[in-house]
Amino acid sequence: MTTYMYGKPSPSKDNRNQRGPPGTSMPITPATIARLRPARVFQKAVDPAPPSDPSAPHTITSLSFDNTGEFLVTAGEDEAFRLYNCRQGKLVKPFWSKKYGVDLATFTHKSTTILHASTKEDNTVRYHSLHDNRYLQYFKGHQRRVICIQMSPVDDTFLTSSLDKTVRLWDLRSPTCRGLLNLPRAPVVAYDNTGVVFAVALSSPPRIALYDASAWDTEPFLSVELNDTQLAQRAFPPRVPVVTSLQFSSNGKWLLVGTAGEVHYVLDSFNGDLLARLEGHQGLERGKHPGAAADIVPRRGISGQEVTFTPDSKFVISGSHTGRWHAWDLLNKEETMSGALVGKEQEVRTVLPSFGLEGHSAPVRCVRWNPRFAMMATAGEELAFWLPERKFEPPRREERERRPSGDVRMDGR
Template sequence: MAAPSRPTAKVKLSDGLVQSLAVGKVYRDHKGPVSGMDFTYDGQHLVTSGEDKSVYVYSCEKAGRARHLRCEKYGVGLIRFLHNDRDCAVAASRSEAEHLLKYWDFHDNKYLRLFRSHTARVTSVSPHPYEDLFLSGSEDRAVLLWDLRQERPVAKINGQGTTIASFDQQGLVFAACVGQPKLHLFDTRNYAKGEFTSFDLRPHVPDQAQFVAFSPCGKYLLARTRSQMVLIDAFDGELICEYPEEAPQSTPSAGSAAPVASVPSFSPDSQYVLSGQPNGDVCVWATTNARLVHRLEGHTTTPGRVLFSPAHALVVTAAETLAWWIPDTAPP
């Protein structure tokens, strides 16, 4: 079956438009940090999950809350919408006892399936863009491939440390980091044969990646470690650029929480990379040369989640509040 077409951005992005972004709406729904955030494939809805065990779904068209759901038993960590579905998501628990994943129907507010296999905190969730599959990474040293129709994983990749994994935009390839400063690439249809290539990141970054994502155009891989964020050529693994992020303003004392690391993202046309900073700003860089295009200023704590809408000139950032940024002038 032919893959359904993805929506194209309705607004052509430019430096001028990005530089005109200003806060259009602020929400204070979550009573604590936001742990997950995602847009639907068409950019019509946004979901957020928080450490307060709440999930909110927002209508981007109406710029308002559409649903509020609770998860008292398991809590909610990462959350991702499924392909071509505005009402279903995969959510990771925040329970210390059970590290499960939930196939959640928001419309009926019920779990269609619980996926139990991970034995430690889930660190990444990546739904396939067109099929009923998703990847998960974990602190239990395993990357798992799941079919939404089955309770047990259909494939497992063992690692040597905390793992993360992500599909490309076409779902043909997925990248995994399994405990070393190295990226492993797999053919989605032939993963049983093992990786078809790998990129050693040690010449560029000393630590293992804590986040990895393909650009929407498929040409680049964005990788973040504890202290660096770099852009890698998705075809040959060469370093393209490093983004000059700011260091935390203070070193945490013994027993205190580590600084929040922002989860970065691409713009839908792959022109820009966004990431929150310890001073509360969100930096927007030109993707391929790390030129600073704009700073979104207004948060007072590190924006842990930043996302560009896949279809509109809208950026959402999550820190002590949830801020929606829109152009303050009409596009030319």
């Protein structure tokens, strides 16, 4: 599988502090997005559930690229996590965690170690070595299931949040919790691209708070309620979607609030203003099956990684219950009026997708863009690697004469 690089890996020892692509040999443009095609589809990326299993069919629950973009790790409801080589487009090795289950598999700053949450037995976060298939550390403290794991972009600390209504700070080198936030409802968390600030989001009603990462004993320096007035115009009482994810844009300007419903939000990361509503997809709170109806009461559903920024902050990409994925062009002048996201002095604009492509026969539960290559991964009941389609270019005469008969690269040259 040929991948096209749009940013060069950092020369640092472990590729830390990567805050977006330092180079653009292939910039991400509307044409790049429109030309994306599935280059590899792994139909057996998760083992099928037995007929007696009420949770059937099994799906992939999380995706994580390493800092170099060379590897991808998935977690699935079959209690396994799998390592893939992105350059070669192949499965490297499956790993099993039948005793504890696995969710939220997340690379650390090394390509050989990951963190993952447990789904059975206890609520421990486990630090695993892919090199020799053993656990290096256990992080115990959460009393209910962990729903978010976020590595710091600058060091070996990480955040976890749980249904026990807490956020905890950890260090890979110690099993002891270094910081604790007690909150009124179950939170999701995200670091900004400098590691100086982290955001916490609560649901019912949605509220976003920003904290100084070096001052855990202080109140948030910004706290705003996400007030979507358009929801009240459609139903009474308003059907407020559950917040399932947070992500800062790589340029530091925006905060993406993902939900289990049929709207995502883009906020100003400095003052918390609501800038845009992203609609046009079908939320995952409907359940696993395409024909399922939406619940009357909003719930977390099976979502959490279904929406993401591209590394250049220009696009937001989301999965959908229909099996399609959708892309919103945040800087499209026709979509966002001034060519930039609108501020609170203007009416908040509802932005519809610029693109929507068929990808899967079942809901697209996870979407992630490679941090170093022009490549996207989507997952649900199967895993797909997407690359921009290139027009066929016949090999030059000297290359045809030099190559053996039939030796043609996959990129057509």
